[in-house]
Amino acid sequence: MVDLYYGLLIFAIIAAVLGLVITILLLFIRGENGEDIETTVRELLPGDDCGKCGYKNCDELASAVAKGECELDECVIIDSELAEEIDAELNSEDETE
Numbered sequence: 001m002v003d004l005y006y007g008l009l010i011f012a013i014i015a016a017v018l019g020l021v022i023t024i025l026l027l028f029i030r031g032e033n034g035e036d037i038e039t040t041v042r043e044l045l046p047g048d049d050c051g052k053c054g055y056k057n058c059d060e061l062a063s064a065v066a067k068g069e070c071e072l073d074e075c076v077i078i079d080s081e082l083a084e085e086i087d088a089e090l091n092s093e094d095e096t097e
Helices: 002-044 058-067 080-096
Strands: none
Touching: 002 058, 002 080
C-alpha cells in the first residue's frame, strides 16, 4: 500500500513540474506576441495622443488592443482605411506565427 502512495506522490510531483514548465513557456510566448502586436498597432496609430479614446495616449491604446481589452475603433481619429490597414497588418502577423 505504501508503494501505491509513493507512486501517486511521484506522479503528482512530475505533473506539477510539467504544468509549471508549460505555464512559464506560455507566458513567455504570449509576452513576445503581445509586444509584437502592440508595436505594430502603435506604429500604425496616428500618434496624436488626444485621449479621446479614453486612454492617456496612443501607447496605452496600442497596449490595450494588444491585450484584447478594447478594439481599434475606439480611436476616433483613424478612418476606415487606416483601420483596415491595421487589421490587415495584424492578420498577416497572425498567419506568420
